[in-house]
């Protein structure tokens with residue numbers, strides 16, 4: 001076992017000890033335990049076991065992103081979906097089996113893509129350093145690298161040492177992934193249950209500065225907000241007219257850029273649009289309904305603040321771990337036999 005994986009193992013032990021032994025203190029200790037677990041990830045788990053690992057992930061990810069810039073949004077969202085269900089354990093990558101429907105086949109999987117890129121990276125890493133680099137780490141690194149491609153440098157640090165989980169259930173994806181119809185209190189509660197703050201919620205929603213959304217996930221705001229054929233009054237009417245040209249009716253399922261005019265630029269323009277009441281989903285608009293959240297929105301329109309804060313919040317999100325001992329998968333789509 002590599003040092004960082006020994007630490008992960010000890011972390012799992014510590015968690016079950018603390019949680020098991022002091023039931024009454026569970027809730028007050030939970031925060032500390034997850035921060036302890038967070039610290040078990042290290043700067044470069046593969047420094048001696050596979051020194052070329054990070055380079056390989058970057059090379060393959062950049063090569064694909066250069067041909068398909070939409071990949072950045074796909075991999076960033078995939079990492080988020082991985083981390084919010086059972087922690088960042090690569091469970092999003094597992095295929096369904098005869099007796100189990102996996103996370104990736106749950107309804108919110110809509111438009112997830114890039115699994116083939118993760119597979120290609122994994123194949124290369126297996127040929128160079130067999131059973132060493134976890135699929136969960138590959139996804140965390142590839143998400144960073146795909147977004148970073150347009151800058152030609154890494155936009156945030158990724159710690160490594162995650163293990164791959166053996167369980168992936170569609171029902172857990174449904175239960176843990178926030179819906180685009182969520183209110184602020186629902187979003188706050190969902191993030192808080194993962195150890196993430198309101199600040200993290202607002203900063204990470206900035207991920208919507210790249211990529212697309214499907215009409216049917218927001219068309220209620222255009223055509224039937226309260227069931228009376230009405231429009232969401234909190235939605236900018238200029239933006240609403242624009243969205244109606246892309247989504248001509250309630251049933252339309254086409255895809256629309258989430259940050260029009262700047263849809264592939266990883267920049268703070270999402271927050272500029274949000275302040276003009278032009279967030280695509282109700283969950284975006286919800287960030288304006290809370291005073292604390294709104295303060296962060298105001299700060300995040302500054303590119304320096306956005307980049308620095310995104311880097312911090314990605315570390316927090318990437319550190320969501322379950323503490324359950326896992327494995328290093330050989331094939332990211334199937335648990336080791």
Ligand code: HEM
Nearest residue numbers: 073076077080110111178179180204207211212213214283
């Ligand atoms: C706050 C709660 C969130 C909700 C309710 C939410 C919801 C959604 C929805 C409904 C879509 C559209 C999917 C589609 O139509 O194909 C989407 C896309 C996306 N989300 Fe989120 N999301 C949230 C947070 C995040 C976070 C934390 C990140 C990453 C840091 C993220 C990154 C993305 C990206 C990059 C896309 C574009 C995907 C693409 O182009 O295919 N989202 N999100």
Ligand SMILES: *[C@@H]1O[C@H](CO)[C@@H](O)[C@H](O)[C@H]1NC(C)=O
Nearest residue numbers: 094095096115331332333334
């Ligand atoms: C996983 O599922 C994909 C898509 O259904 C399929 O192409 C691939 O062969 C599967 N891989 C494994 C290892 O089962």
Ligand SMILES: *[C@@H]1O[C@H](CO)[C@@H](O)[C@H](O)[C@H]1NC(C)=O
Nearest residue numbers: 104105106107109110112113
């Ligand atoms: C998403 O799940 C549906 C079933 O709910 C499945 O048909 C589809 O192939 C899945 N998409 C991906 C990318 O796994």
Ligand SMILES: *[C@@H]1O[C@H](CO)[C@@H](O)[C@H](O)[C@H]1NC(C)=O
Nearest residue numbers: 223224225226227228229250
């Ligand atoms: C709008 O919503 C109401 C209430 O949910 C529903 O009865 C009606 O059929 C919807 N209109 C359309 C066009 O779907």
Ligand SMILES: *[C@@H]1O[C@H](CO)[C@@H](O)[C@H](O)[C@H]1NC(C)=O
Nearest residue numbers: 236237238239275276277278
């Ligand atoms: C609506 O968006 C436009 C830009 O498209 C902006 O100029 C205007 O201020 C916005 N209105 C509101 C009420 O936010």
